[in-house]
Amino acid sequence: PSPAPAARLTRNQTAARAAYVLAGNDRGRLTVAAPQLYPHMWSWDAAFIAIGLARVSTGRALTELETLLAAQWRTGMVPHIVFTEGDATYEPGPQRWACRETCPDAPDGPATSGLIQPPVHGVAVRRILDAARTASTAERREAVQRIRALWPALLAWHRYLATRRDPDGRGILTIYHGWESGLDNSPRWDAPYAAVVPAPEFVPFRRADLHALGALGGAAAQRPSDADYAKYQWLVEELRRAGYDDERARRTLSFRMGDVLTSALFVAANEELATVADELDLPGVDELIGYADRFRRGVLQTADERGFAADIDLRTGAVVRTETVAGFAPLLSGGLDPARRRALVATLTSADWCGHPGFAHALPPSTSPNSAAFDPVRYWRGPQWPPVTWLMVWGLERSGEQETAHALREAALDQLADGLFAEYYHPFTGEPLGARPQSWTAAVALDLLA
Numbered sequence: 001p002s003p004a005p006a007a008r009l010t011r012n013q014t015a016a017r018a019a020y021v022l023a024g025n026d027r028g029r030l031t032v033a034a035p036q037l038y039p040h041m042w043s044w045d046a047a048f049i050a051i052g053l054a055r056v057s058t059g060r061a062l063t064e065l066e067t068l069l070a071a072q073w074r075t076g077m078v079p080h081i082v083f084t085e086g087d088a089t090y091e092p093g094p095q096r097w098a099c100r101e102t103c104p105d106a107p108d109g110p111a112t113s114g115l116i117q118p119p120v121h122g123v124a125v126r127r128i129l130d131a132a133r134t135a136s137t138a139e140r141r142e143a144v145q146r147i148r149a150l151w152p153a154l155l156a157w158h159r160y161l162a163t164r165r166d167p168d169g170r171g172i173l174t175i176y177h178g179w180e181s182g183l184d185n186s187p188r189w190d191a192p193y194a195a196v197v198p199a200p201e202f203v204p205f206r207r208a209d210l211h212a213l214g215a216l217g218g219a220a221a222q223r224p225s226d227a228d229y230a231k232y233q234w235l236v237e238e239l240r241r242a243g244y245d246d247e248r249a250r251r252t253l254s255f256r257m258g259d260v261l262t263s264a265l266f267v268a269a270n271e272e273l274a275t276v277a278d279e280l281d282l283p284g285v286d287e288l289i290g291y292a293d294r295f296r297r298g299v300l301q302t303a304d305e306r307g308f309a310a311d312i313d314l315r316t317g318a319v320v321r322t323e324t325v326a327g328f329a330p331l332l333s334g335g336l337d338p339a340r341r342r343a344l345v346a347t348l349t350s351a352d353w354c355g356h357p358g359f360a361h362a363l364p365p366s367t368s369p370n371s372a373a374f375d376p377v378r379y380w381r382g383p384q385w386p387p388v389t390w391l392m393v394w395g396l397e398r399s400g401e402q403e404t405a406h407a408l409r410e411a412a413l414d415q416l417a418d419g420l421f422a423e424y425y426h427p428f429t430g431e432p433l434g435a436r437p438q439s440w441t442a443a444v445a446l447d448l449l450a
């Protein structure tokens, strides 16, 4: 039986509860992504969490980024998970990754994974600096000083991406695993995952995710399948065997995709950081603008006549077109001519996407409900994810599409007024799905309400 609908909260109540959730998930110098399911720090979650925290305290928001960047690898790579000590429930855990044992570039501090996630951190830095503008003089001064201290790490992160993850300079970032995209089991990766075949002797490990979610009911239907999970685990094994070395990974991995959404977010982050550099007189402005230009071109090269973007299989050269939310990447990278931008916004608001007449909230689903791959409850194959909504609102605002941005923001606030801050939502019933309360959901609620 579905639970009784939760009481709708007012906007003030939603904001108060969102702040309360973030405080509850705060472990001092980091906010866990979700206490039951993800008891560690995730890279792009940390950026969204910092965006939300900036509305409460720029100091605490900066602490989040400092903790993440303190786990940076010697190559400049920012790992997708920073493990908290004392929780051994999440799989793959530190022993499985064995980064320090395997790769001299792994940091000495806390244990980390050996993958990346989308580089939205520069966006967070920009938002923190903006929030500091209206804070007290002392808070602003401190924020500026701490951003200055973070600067070399931020630049090294972007340099790592622009060089090791785009060695041919085509303006598309390479990912080694669906997890790196942040959209783990998206239909975007179905075709390339066909080439990922675990070795016969490989024994997949216990799935901690289903156990952690068990109490919420329906866990197995809302998460990636076992067959998918075996591939995810096998790719981690391949990467470990490659010593987490980009050069070896490039030659040996059975999955190597050019990720258009991650590339578009990289464009945006470069642009945001360039304005920070400009404002604070920090080095790297031209370099950051150069990266933004190169990756914007790369993103736009994949766009069809509607402006809808595609991924690239870098092992085969194939362009991989799927009806997933990643197609809207050009709204984040910018650069479409006005006619194609209008066409892309019209697609976003059409019945194939946000405007589906059956939707509880007119928000972007992770996969189009008219796609054969659509599944309304299974993770990135259909549900609506609040951080993705946030990105779309933000991208639309940056693209000058204020009216659509406003409509999406209102719909998002309506969805979030259940006060549950779920990981994702059923597009037709509006039901909360996955983990809850999820930190980044609370964080984007705080920011959208500000």
Ligand code: 9YW
Pocket: 033, 038, 042, 043, 044, 045, 181, 182, 183, 184, 209
């Ligand atoms: C996992 C933490 C992470 C997100 C990802 C999301 C999920 C982790 O949770 O992945 O074990 O499946 O797909 O984008 O960062 O919220």
